[in-house]
Amino acid sequence: MRALLVVNPAATTTSARTRDVLIHALASEMKLEAVTTEYRGHARDLGRQAADSDDIDLVVALGGDGTVNEVVNGLLHGGPDLDRLPGLAVVPGGSTNVFARALGLPNDPVEATGALLDAVSDKRERVVSLGLTAGTPGTADESVPARWFTFNAGLGFDAGVVGRVEQQRELGKTSTHSLYVRQVLRQFLGEPNRRRGTITLAREGADPISDLVVAIVSNTTPWTYLGNRPMYTSPKASFDKGVDVFGLTRLSTAAVARYGTQLLTSSPERGPHGKHVVSLHDMDRFTLHSKVPLPLQMDGDHLGLRTSVTFTGVRRALRVIV
Template sequence: MRALLVVNPAATTTSARTRDVLLHALASEMKLEAVTTEYRGHARDLGRRAAESNDIDLVVALGGDGTVNEVVNGLLHNGPSPELPEFAVVPGGSTNVFARALGLPNDAVESTGVILDALREKRSRTVSLGLASGVAGTPDEGVPERWFTFCAGFGFDAGVVGRVEQQRERGKRSTHALYLRQVARQFFGEPHRRHGQITLERPGSDPVEDLVLSIVCNTSPYTYLGNRPLYASPEASFEAALDVLALTKMTTPSATRYATQLLTSTPARGPHGKHAVSLHDLTDFTLHSKAPLPFQMDGDHLGLRTSVAFTGVRRALRVIV
């Protein structure tokens, strides 16, 4: 087997020594080429190169969710195909949602052992993914399609992600305390939290209007707070299309209630109530906003958008697990 290992040298929880151990472990089982990313988008370019190659059987991403997202977008540049290389993830970031949602240990060395066992046993699964694109006739019409592995957010959630990224660019460490501070700042700075700007449209159904927050989930849990899984849409899975959790109001009492529900959520019950909208297994839908709002995918802030079209694509990618 010939494999490409895409290594993010800035992965927050993986030291150079650990990377060397993992590289030698993988190289002992396959013909391995390891490439260290050098710029934003490099992992995507490497994934695309592997997809267009005739001699790469497996692509392994060593890094966080951002690295995973880039590699996946490179692999699926021309869409899903049974001819594409298989994909594996060695978690090296601070959260590693995709890897953990697959059931992998949140430790690079342990995960490498699981992947090697899976390769020996020819064990894999084919997972669904989300695809987001611009909407014809809107200012975002020309925005390129982009795949996401576990979640996307439009509005409040994405605003928090953007604030966290700004703090990290200023040298702050990505901690849970930092994230919670940005949640509070986004809440008190949110001008539309009483009257939402977002409308969800889907074929064959009435629009869902006045949404303040919209989280699109491809799996459950949709993220983690340390070791605590958070279930925005407990029914979401890699075997279905996309789920949505949306809120129509975020006053201080309602935001406190829904935040508490999210922090205490379980695989059987997520946030709920008269201002919560939960939708399951959506294949195609669009989110429109009256004003430009923040947008994020897999924890990567992508700027402001007015409209985003979503597609849930079943059986999009073969993963070693």
Template sequence: MRALLVVNPAATTTSARTRDVLIHALASEMKLEAVSTEHRGHARDLARRAAESGDVDLVVALGGDGTVNEVVNGLLHHGPDPDGLPHLAVVPGGSTNVFARALGLPNDPVEATGAILDALAEKRDRTVGLGLASGTPDTEDESVPARWFTFCAGLGFDAGVIGRVEQQRERGRRSTHALYIRQAIRQFLGEPRRRAGSISLERPGHDPVEGLALSIVCNTSPWTYLGNRPVYASPTASFDTALDVLGLDRLSTPTVARYATHLLTSTPERGPHGKHAVAFPDLTDFALHSKAPLPFQMDGDHLGVRTSVTFTGVRRALRVIV
């Protein structure tokens, strides 16, 4: 088996020594080429070349969710082909690692590597569905190339929080859960559309859902983690279905307190609920529009502001070693 290991040397939870151990373990079982990323987009380019070469069987991403997202977009540059593309394996190395953990992999990179080697020996894999998002042609902002995401996307509040966190990280702050909580509070206090949301959800064959103040698109459950605690924004979301949407039509202080509590106490059976929450499961095609430009994120990566984004849920997009 020929494999490419894409290594993010800035991964927050893996040291250089740990990376060397992981590379040695993988190289003992396959013909391995290991390449460290040098700039934003490098992991995508490496995975694309591996897919186009036709002689790579497996691409392993060692890093956080951002690295995984780039690798997935490189593999699927020409579209999904589960039987023709290299398999994907993920060794978690970031601060949260939602995709890897949602697949059932250990959060420790050494244990995850062992699980991947066991899966390869037993020829275990899984075909997962993914989300695809892009700006619509009639928007006033610049057109957005289609981009795949593995576990979530968001237009509005949550993307604003992620944007604030990224600004803090550029200033040298560590990515911690406390940092996210502080920035969420600041985003809420500065939110100009707490009571009258500007987001509308459009689905073929249905009337638009107007006035949403928050919109979260989930491809799997849980939506994220707080330490070891899973958070379920949309418990029905799954790699085996299309996309789920959670929306809130108000961000007043009582409403945010209520739904924050729902998230913190959410379970695989019950997520946020109540008169200000709307949930739409298993959507294949839909769009989110905003009267004003809003922050947009995919897989925890802030992508600027958008006024309109179209989404497609693609079942059976990629084969993953689990």
């Protein structure tokens, strides 16, 4: 087996020495080419090169969810093709690693490498669904290129939090869970549409759902982790189905206290619920429109402001070695 290893040198939970050990372990079991990313979007470019190559069987992403997202978007630049495209494997190296953990991989990169080598030896793989976004035809965002996401995307409040965290990281702050909590509070205090949202969800064959303040689209569950605690906005979301949507029509102080508590105590059996909650399961296609430009995030990456985004749940999109 010939594999391309895409290494993010800025991965927050792996040192240079640890990465060297992992590279040697992988190289002992496969014909490995290791490339260290040098700029934003480099992992996407490497994934694209692998997709266009005739002799790469596997692409391994060593990094966080952002690195995985870039590799996936490179691999699928021409669309899904299970028979032709290389498979994907992940060695978690970020602060959260939602995609890897949702696949059942250990969060420790050394243990995850051992699990990956076992999976390669046993020829274990899984075909997963993915989410796809694009600008909506007939709107100001129609020229926005399509982009894949592996575990979640969000328009509005949660994307605003992601944007704030990225700003802090650019100022030299370390990505920690306490940093995220602080930015959640700041985003809440600065949210101008807490009591009446600007987002409308439109789908074929159903009435639109309006006045959403929060719209989180999940391709799997959990939504994210707070330390080792998984949090479930859409407990039924699955890599085997379309995407799920969790929405809130109010973010008052009382609503935040209620649904925040439910989120912290959520489980695979039950997520946040109540009169201000919108929950949709196994969606193939829908559009989120906003009256004002709102931040968009995918897989924890802030992508700027949007007024209209169309989401598609694409089944059987990619082979993953697990």
